[in-house]
Amino acid sequence: MILCATESVDGTRAVAAAVAGLVAEGDLLVLVGDLGAGKTAFTQGFARALGVDEPVTSPTFTLANRYRGSMTVNHLDAYRVEALAEAEDLAIPELLEDGVTLVEWGDNILPALPAAHLEVRITLGEGDDDRMLELNPAGSSWQARSRSLAESLDEWIVR
Amino acid sequence: MSADRILGIETSCDETAAAVVSRGTDVMSSVVSSQIELHARYGGVVPEVASRAHVELLMPVVAQAVVEAGVEDREIEAVAATYGPGLVGALLVGVSAAKAMSMVWDVPFVAVNHLEAHLYASFLEEPDLEMPLVILLVSGGHTSLIVMEDHLRYRVLGSTVDDAAGEAFDKVARHLGLGYPGGPVIDALSVDGDPNAIHFPRAMAKDGWDFSFSGVKTSVVNHVRKNPDTAIPDLAASFQEAVVDVLIDKARRAAREVGAKGLCLGGGVAANSRLREKLLDVCVEDGFRAFLPSRAMCTDNAAMVAAAAWWRLEADGPSPLNIGADPSLRLPVH
Numbered sequence: 001m002i003l004c005a006t007e008s009v010d011g012t013r014a015v016a017a018a019v020a021g022l023v024a025e026g027d028l029l030v031l032v033g034d035l036g037a038g039k040t041a042f043t044q045g046f047a048r049a050l051g052v053d054e055p056v057t058s059p060t061f062t063l064a065n066r067y068r069g070s071m072t073v074n075h076l077d078a079y080r081v082e083a084l085a086e087a088e089d090l091a092i093p094e095l096l097e098d099g100v101t102l103v104e105w106g107d108n109i110l111p112a113l114p115a116a117h118l119e120v121r122i123t124l125g126e127g128d129d130d131r132m133l134e135l136n137p138a139g140s141s142w143q144a145r146s147r148s149l150a151e152s153l154d155e156w157i158v159r
Numbered sequence: 160m161s162a163d164r165i166l167g168i169e170t171s172c173d174e175t176a177a178a179v180v181s182r183g184t185d186v187m188s189s190v191v192s193s194q195i196e197l198h199a200r201y202g203g204v205v206p207e208v209a210s211r212a213h214v215e216l217l218m219p220v221v222a223q224a225v226v227e228a229g230v231e232d233r234e235i236e237a238v239a240a241t242y243g244p245g246l247v248g249a250l251l252v253g254v255s256a257a258k259a260m261s262m263v264w265d266v267p268f269v270a271v272n273h274l275e276a277h278l279y280a281s282f283l284e285e286p287d288l289e290m291p292l293v294i295l296l297v298s299g300g301h302t303s304l305i306v307m308e309d310h311l312r313y314r315v316l317g318s319t320v321d322d323a324a325g326e327a328f329d330k331v332a333r334h335l336g337l338g339y340p341g342g343p344v345i346d347a348l349s350v351d352g353d354p355n356a357i358h359f360p361r362a363m364a365k366d367g368w369d370f371s372f373s374g375v376k377t378s379v380v381n382h383v384r385k386n387p388d389t390a391i392p393d394l395a396a397s398f399q400e401a402v403v404d405v406l407i408d409k410a411r412r413a414a415r416e417v418g419a420k421g422l423c424l425g426g427g428v429a430a431n432s433r434l435r436e437k438l439l440d441v442c443v444e445d446g447f448r449a450f451l452p453s454r455a456m457c458t459d460n461a462a463m464v465a466a467a468a469w470w471r472l473e474a475d476g477p478s479p480l481n482i483g484a485d486p487s488l489r490l491p492v493h
Binding site for chain 2: 034035036040041044058061063064065066124
């Protein structure tokens, strides 16, 4: 587990950009956190780092947005998905074939997601803009990148 | 190409709707089978529920629209359906049905952009609206400020960079345990609250045309975390005021800048009573004509789809039958 602390939305975006530097086609990131934690902000920083220049907006309404950058970024939202059977409509295995996929409120549908993923758990800190980001690599491919992740995130890591 | 009577179908999100509209202005029937009760249990729109319910409801709703219009099937001269933006599964139900009907009846099929349909909702109630017109389109999925220069000619000045205004209402309401849909609940509670009790941020109010509603949502969460005893009506009214202020400020600035003849609301959030009240106030002060569509025309309906289809068919002819649902469709830029 890697624990990072940020003090602003831009800080959260910067952490996301650092993580984006280590992703490969087919990767899945599961974003977990309460309302207003910064899941969309994380995705914004992540997509920007991959060369997406259009605005990354909340996918709550459309459930899935797709952006073209140096790599395709799929941005999903399971906020409104409450039964696992409904998660099938998100067509996650198909999306994973092209680019990198981020799922907001991913904990809602965890059993429907591939076991190999990077969990990013965002919690509110002391001050209004303070956030803690807990990164949990799951599966061999992410675990193999743990060390590189920690090096890239050095500036924000809480020891 | 022109068609007198157009059957419109709308299934982009919550509502299964069908309508028959003559010449883009005369609403012969408009049937909306709201799925709100089905969704209330889930605190939002659940895609599987939405798609399945559309399949079950669409044909009865279409049959009722045709009967209420007092026409026979063979008197329908074109069939139109919303093909985006929206939930992909839900859109496909309407698009597939409309294509099938157009083939069986041997009439043109017209694929309609849901956002363009919202722009035409106003013209159904007020066919003589003078342009240029500034339209503030606000719903659960969209927040856009649009200048309509002429029929089918418009510019999108700005849109939300994160959450839609209606989405912020829904999420705040759910966070406060107030139920779904959040807009009407917060509107109703605000009547008894003080809009100045808490000052929530007005994000990007002064710069540019884009909107941001993620920050105000987070501020509400933070405020409740620190002040769990805040009266809910004060919280609701203060949150609503922050959202409405930004919407009105930008719409007013846009109307001044483009020399608009009028200012118009569209989308589900246009039913919000505080937004309507403040829009009227600024129009009186600045001398723009205000147009506030009825609640039935603000929210998703199929009459607006048939109306937009009439203009599109005239300008572009029928849509190809190989056109599919496009969940992230945008307004065409001119």
